Amino acid sequence: MEKNMALHDFIVNNTDSLTNAWFQAKKAKESSIYSSTVPTIGEKLRVQNKKFITTIAHIFINPDTESNYDAIKKWASEVAKDRVSTQTELNEIIPQFKVFRQIYWNKINEFASEPTNSITAEKLLTWSNLFHYAFDNVIEEFVATYTAYHRSTLLAQQEMISELSSPIIKLTSEISVLPLIGSIDTQRAKIITETSLKQCQEKNVECLVIDLSGVPIVDTMVANQLFIAVTTLELIGVKSIITGVRPEVAQTAIHLGLDFSHITIYSTLQKALEKWGVT
Template sequence: MNITINKKLYDFITEDPSILTDKWLSTRANTPSSVYSCDNHQAEGRLREQNGLFIRTVANVLIASEDTVNQEIKAWAQTVALDRVETRTPIHEVIHQFKIFRGIFWDHIREFVSKHKGEISESDIFHWSSLIHSTFDTVIGTFAEQYFTYYSGRLSVQSELINELSVPIIPLSDTIGVLPLIGEIDTQRARYITESVLMQSKDYHLTHLFIDLSGVSIIDTMVANQLFQITDILKLIGVNVHISGIRPEIAQTAVQLGINFNKIPTQANLKQALKANKILISDIH
């Protein structure tokens, strides 16, 4: 390895990172709502700072140890991945920008080679090619991992919020509540419903809970078993559960799957369920 020429290349790349960044930013198209849009002036300063650090991180592979470079790559990837997730930038857009900038980066190296022909051997060029391409690939891979981590975390938070908002017990009186369930209920949501219903029933001091399924399109055996568990758990704390609104297609599927709702009081709709238990809407204040 030619340490002297590596240092010269490093200095050439990092002396003025804005040269490379300007060339990269000049390739941007007018893409509304994208962080990479040429008319997104608010993001431009951030892009310049991030790309300047990216240039120094990649160039550092010429003079620094592998451990040092990997630490810098991870730090850069964490910062930029979080920014792209927060700006809702699709990962394919980011990968496309990596591709564009890789070409610009290598054009800059070619300029250096043309200026120092007598000092550079063929083995130096092959070494740089292997080293820098490998570093770009490592950055892209590390970025993708960090992006997935942050994106998955955000989806998890949003999912929890949606679940929380979609399991509201409506108190009809001091001891009576209604839980209208809407949409598809998968195993994960069913577990959340169990936890939420137990907590809300205790908070509201309920003695009767009417679960209305008229807005639910599919119930499988696992979800049905979860509903049975809700019933059993609530009975232990003194809450009687009543089911209403089982749609005909769900009832037919339940029979085919061998799901038995006989141990839970059921009615065709919520009004009938309330009436069957001598609860009149007009009596509720």
């Protein structure tokens, strides 16, 4: 245990030299966070790397303590989320782990090679097993967190874009318009339904004009989702008017057997607004 403590202290005392060695060895494309010359970014990378060094070093003095691996996973999780926020790709990150693994292990070998430390081959093998197991844990946790966080971030962005692409515009105290533009797939149709309900309640909408003139294609699933949206709006007291229905959209609705007879339909948005006295 005494030699393990000595190795720990040696590593901790060399955090700066290890980090400097990584900065000299790391290679990355010009736009990468790893090649940035911005002082604040460089300092952040140094702080994160030094924390990583000391976290790994703790396994040599408490190899069987679960808290050490909890700390390793915590570091990996925090840094993975940071890399997602800086839009750093995994194919830029993993090579950095590879480079620093060798730098770190070389430093351990440097300590073991010092004759005065009297490190046996058996002891070095034990350290090797501890080190590489811990390092593998870091990469495994990092990739898992990065993938999950990246996926959730993309989903949140997609939902935000979908919400922004289906705004309800209040024209008068009685009537509002939902202009739909561009292709609508099943996922967007569901989001439109959800956001429409939310916006209608927030804006106290009494009548909603859903304009489809900017929608080129509506498949069977989307037409059905539109029917559900209109029906759901009725349940919360919102009258729906549909405008700009293209012939192919009408054919899709007929093919599905959807009953729009109870819904007011106008050929254009202008005609609907004129009917309601909005010009």
